Amino acid sequence: MDKLISKIRDIPDFPIEGIVFKDITPLVQDPTSLRLAISELIKPFKTKNITAVAGMEARGFIFGSLAAWELGVGFIPLRKPGKLPYDVQSVSYELEYGKATLEAHVDAINPGDQILLVDDVLATGGTAKASCELVEKLGGQVVACAFVIELALLEGRKQLENYSLHSLVKYS
Ligand code: AMP
Numbered sequence: 001m002d003k004l005i006s007k008i009r010d011i012p013d014f015p016i017e018g019i020v021f022k023d024i025t026p027l028v029q030d031p032t033s034l035r036l037a038i039s040e041l042i043k044p045f046k047t048k049n050i051t052a053v054a055g056m057e058a059r060g061f062i063f064g065s066l067a068a069w070e071l072g073v074g075f076i077p078l079r080k081p082g083k084l085p086y087d088v089q090s091v092s093y094e095l096e097y098g099k100a101t102l103e104a105h106v107d108a109i110n111p112g113d114q115i116l117l118v119d120d121v122l123a124t125g126g127t128a129k130a131s132c133e134l135v136e137k138l139g140g141q142v143v144a145c146a147f148v149i150e151l152a153l154l155e156g157r158k159q160l161e162n163y164s165l166h167s168l169v170k171y172s
Contacts, residue, residue, distance in 0.1 A: 002038075007033045008149065008169065013025065020170075022149050024120050028062055037067045040168050041146045042117065048143055050116045052076055053108065056102065056131055058082075063148060064118035071116070076109060078131050083094050093130035100127070102134055103168060109138040115143050122147040125156030132163060164172045 007027035014021040027033045039146040041063060057063020068075035081090065081101045088103040109115070115135050120127060122145075124160060132142045142163055150156065150167035157165060 003033055004037055004040075004042030004148070004169050009036070020133075022121055022151075024059060024062075024148060025109055027148070034066070036064065037168060038070055038147055041068050041148065041166070042067050042116075043146055044054065044166055045116050045152060048116075049114055050143055051113045052140070053116045053118055054104075054109075054131065054135055054140075055118045059120035060118055063120060066095040067116065067118050067146070067160040074113070076104060076135075078104050078134060089134065091130045091134040091137065093126050095126060096124065100130075102127070104131055104134055104137070104138060109135060109140040110140040113140040114143045115140045116143055119145075119147055121149045122165075123151045123154045125154070128156065129159040132160070 002029050007030055009023040009026050011021040011023050041113050050071050053064050053068035055061050055159050056078045057080050065075045084103055084105055087106045089106050090103040092099055092101045128145050135142050144164035146166040148168050150170045152170050152172040
């Protein structure tokens with residue numbers, strides 16, 4: 001995973017002071033690293049009968065849709081509020097400061113769908129946990145959550161104890 005680590009750029013104090021932002025744009029810019037990240041993300045799930053991949057706006061769309069492509073399944077965008085044009089189901093959750101909401105179309109998931117959830121970064125786990133809830137509200141089953149980066153010190157794993165978790169690069 002050294003190849004991937006070398007393509008993840010630390011941006012101190014973004015978007016607010018005290019946060020070290022993990023910038024994945026150099027990684028997705030480099031074709032070899034992008035292909036490596038996607039193939040490693042989906043590796044444990046190739047034989048798990050995944051029927052759809054769901055990804056969180058916005059960087060989850062990049063990795064999630066490519067993972068869906070490689071698995072030969074469809075992609076479900078979990079979006080910020082007010083973006084989706086049809087009827088939605090939503091889940092609200094606490095952030096470090098304030099609240100956030102994710103939405104999906106009510107018909108985005110077929111009953112019993114086996115979902116792989118994909119995002120770029122697992123930090124506190126709030127976003128991923130809410131995403132799992134949203135998938136389940138819509139009748140899907142979360143097979144696993146997969147992340148390119150896990151910020152282990154923030155203990156997001158604890159929020160996802162009930163789910164299988166896969167991450168490629170761990171920072172502690
Ligand atoms: P959390 O809900 O705390 O796990 O935050 C996860 C979401 O916030 C993911 O969608 C990430 O894209 C983003 N995020 C949180 N912390 C960082 C960070 N240090 N660098 C880049 N993205 C982050």
